[in-house]
Amino acid sequence: MTTPAIHDADLLDELTAMQAKSTNAQILSMFVRDLERRQAKRDAETTQAQARQAELALMTPMEKRRAVVREVIESEGPSPANLRYMHSSLAICGLPYKKLPEGEYEFERKQGRMAVVVQAGKLRAPDGQRVQQPVPYGPKPRLILAHLSTEAIRNKSATIDVAETLTAFMRELGFEKRGGERGNIKPFKEQLQALAACRMEISAWDGKRSATIDAKPFKGIELWMSDNPDQKSLWPSTVTFSQEFYQSLREHALPIDVRALHAFANSAKKLDLLFWLNYRLHSMKAQLVLDWKPLQAQFGDGYARERDFRAGLAADIEHIKSVFPKLPVKLTERGLVLENADPTVLSIPKRLAKK
Template identity: 40%
Template sequence: MKPPPAPSETDIRDPDLRAEMEQARGTPEFADVLRYLGTKQRMRDSGQIQPSQPRLNLDQIRDPDLLKRVEGIKPGDRIGEHSIRAAIDEQARRDQKAAYLAKLKPIARRRELVRDSLAEPFSDENRYFVHSVLATCGLPYKKPAEGQGEYLSEYGRSSLVVQAGYLKDPASGRMIKQGLPYGPKARLLMLHICTMALRQNTNEIEIADSMSAFIRELGFEVTGGARGTISQFKEQLHRLAASRMQIGLWKGDTTTTISTQPIEAFDVWLPTDPDQKMLWNTRLIMDEKFFRTLKVHALPVDMRTMRAFAHSAKQIDMVLWLFARLNQLEKPVPISWATLKTQFGRDIQSRDRKFRQSFSDDWKAIEEVFPKLRTRLTDNGILLHPGDGDVLLVPAKRVLPARK
């Protein structure tokens, strides 16, 4: 039998074999090593043997869920080795993702995480609720001027009037003026309070153990101090608890005006130190009239999306407006720039051109989270598409039983 021809260096292609060849280069045994590696390369090419796999290193796996996945796999277990390699690959993918996220600014990082979470199936724990009038009319975007005690907002057939009120300070025993609720945190708190009431089917809500978890869930750190997140959420919770609201509903030939104080009783004064224990009851009671109208006019919201826009009151209002409008459409509906400015520019003293630019920037942030959204900006405003309601991932709300 004729022996195979002596291999050339170009015949050695697999990286591990070429590494061996380079290691032997310059030694007296180089020709013998080259023949051996050539034979090994031909056997691999013909399928007689498989390339050797790199040695498994369990130290490359750090995440608890991946470690649990490979727990108990014994050496020599071929099937188990596949699981270990899959876990190592997954850890490497996660590490690469973490390195990418670390380079992003906080807002961009939050959007990226939300986009990833939206790939997961919708679950009941993601379904939150807010009163539809609060969703479409909205609270002030920015802190109102000193002394401003009233705020009016209208949208379509709905109207909302908010009036500032007082709370009793447990430290001094004095009634303290709280001012009007405003900004993204007031909106997120109303989402939380409305959802707690509807989930428990009661207007008496315990918030002792849920507020810090809620702040973390939104992607905020729980921090103390005058500028910490606890102080910021506490201020808006106080303003909401003290405020009075009038909700106006117009049904063509009839109107209904509901005068209410959404939070009827308030027994919590949150500490500024995240480690400080509560020294009093942490309970609020939602006004019965507000609770009844909430059960009729509750708008379901996918809370995962709210995390992406938790820094911007205007973007929250835009997404809530989309939630409210898109599921009601039967055909595409154009909305003019003038209407959009009336809806989303009420707190912005700017020219039409500046408003369009500001709205366009906010819309890009929404498209970033919902890349499949067909609704598009046009030269004349925005064109809403009925099918986009499915893209927002919020199923129809569950009908709640009447309270006995």
């Protein structure tokens, strides 16, 4: 007994083996029907997978990345193993999106009753000269801080082993290590140097009291490593957070899903919006409505006209919701509306999403 509906080699082998063992027509017929059901299920899954691959092939690289991350999150669900951490003040106020104009070495961002001031510093080069560094900017210092903060939280230590872990983290986010002028190692290293040189002032106030942490993020770091990806000295062997920054991080660490970092690793603005929404979901007790003016003060770097900012923010939120469709955020004529929800909508495990 054979059937054209069965064509996979392993299923045909099962059929041949059954035919050799049994001459009972009824048993053979039942066995064939079971094989046909299994074959039909496989064929349907193959057709679905081929259609999905054709759909992904029509997407831009960033659309494809977001689509794949969403599928992975929906398939695997939240997990503590996927968590990374960011200082909540930096999640709220952030760093500049782009390099500051020549000669500008201080950046301030306020949000509500919190503010972060970042001042650029200098580093000593191998020739003994002190070299001016920029204020850290763009997505890379955000990703570096998320990685180093995570290692500090996990290991309960202000000193982090960097040499191997940072390369692995880059690969996890889709950045294969490449040296040279056009490689991705150099910009990561430049931002690590900018972070090592800068000073941060993190402050909060409530109308009656104020508190300020004034510290360099790193107490110690060895820099000016090789750009050659084949050498082990791509990164310093260790980085040590200053005690002030480390203590504050321990008290104000915000959990983030690493797959979300992967989805938006090329956009500082989308990372900041994701961090900010995450922080709000962890802290809010009721619906949040934020007018356009403070929204533009928070996320409007690079926009001269409000209508352009509105369109840009709408696109950014659409991208974030394409990865996290249950995120209850929308834009209205008044501004942004965020409904009270559990941070599990951003794939934070339930035990860590309690408010």
